[in-house]
Amino acid sequence: MSKRFFQNKTAVFTTLIVLVVALIGILAPVIAPNDPYETNIINKFAGYSMEYPLGTDQLGRCVLSRMIYGIRPTLGLAALTMVGTIGIGAVLGIMAGYFRGIVEEVIMRIVDVMLSFPSQIMVFAVVALLGVSVQNVIIANVFIKWAWYARMIRTGVMQYRDKNFVQFSCCVGMPERFILFRHLLPSITSDLAVLASLDIGWAIINISTLSFLGLGVQAPTPEWGAMLNEAKEVLTSNPTQMIAPGVAIVALVCCFNLMGDALRDVLDPKEVK
């Protein structure tokens, strides 16, 4: 498995980028050249310089430092959203797919209800109900997204549980634990990895969108979407301010999408080199 991973250039490259970005985010206090919250009104809209490599924004804060600190909420919250979504989705999906019968009916009807709402409206509804905060954005995202995963995982489990190797395990009386964790889960991980890495891009955009609309991460906290929102306000006077967060979001989301594709190739045992 690891050998095939290292042979796949895209997988290695994209994973490396994501890891480096995450590391920069973790080491933000060490790396950032300036304090992201320090305002300097006199020096606002400064161009690119040694002191402010990406210039300053409308309040004279260092854009690069804000970008670096912004990795934490952007990437961290997206990862948290995905962990929550996949966790809930996997448990319910496997239950529905493996046990069938009444359990499946109940779970799938709830899923149907969840899927019948447009996702953005649901997010707004949840945020409006619980109040504007980061925590609620995560809850809202998990709340609308788990149903997709539950359905996907159920389909995967159903597809594999009639395969002969599972039938054999049932027939000779292997414990259910073994069937679930050694046969079914690994079989669906490749689909899951693809979907998860595609959707982490979705989560980043979604959190950024909400921040952009002023519903997510709140004002002084640096977050890429929120920074884009601030840049929008000064679109005419300082158009270059939106380049950094905009490019960063596009690049990171792109990276996750490519990683999804590459991971599918890596996790598929039949992929021949």
Next chain:
Amino acid sequence: MLKLDKICVSFRSERQDKIFGHTKQQILFDVSVEVKKGTCLGILGESGSGKSTMGRVLCGLLKPDSGNVLINDIPVYASKSGRRELQNKLSIVFQDYTTSANPRFRVRDILREGLYVRQRKERMRLDQEKEINRLLELVGLSSDFAERFPHELSGGQLQRVCIARAIACNPEIILFDEAISSLDAHTQVQIMDLLLELKEKLSLTYIFITHDLTSITYLCDDVLFLYQGHVTEHLSVKRINETKDTYAKKLLESIVVFETEEAV
């Protein structure tokens, strides 16, 4: 040792006349059969005759609507211990070898699954490496196959691995669900020879589900003809020419043609 007593199986039809209708389609009608220890029973029938359904009932995966499955006089579907008894005694080899093995497992892991069952059953630890090599040798594969993935094996080799896995559980009965039908004629003969050899060595009982009469005459002691869910004939292979069943006759006729062709 394994006995079916008046088994009836039916499935709910996909197309119902009413919205909440319960129209059922019956697949097996009063199927009764007994398999004695050390013998080989062939179950023969055309497509859709209920062979595979019967196989699923036999291996404990499908509870029949009525009737009893008994293993050593213990009812299989009545209790958990009955099922466990069957699980400990019976192993299975499938027709479609492409899905018989988890594509993520190496041959080593595939066999280990069977060994795990044996360890649990016999309550002892096995030297797994040694056992895996022994099993591979038993089915005529060299030990370097242990590191391969299923897609790196040919159909015949993979089917051998599946047989090895079935034997790894140390069963008393092995059920073959069209296990050799999907192989070419030459490999079929090889596998059948292997099966005969294993049967002698390990004193196994075989149940063979197939639509191929040649393999039955080659391997089995008894043959059971299944036609649209009914047992039409149950007789020993030696007297197969005396069959009165029309479907069996048809099969016999086709086999004669096939053999003369091969002779030329």
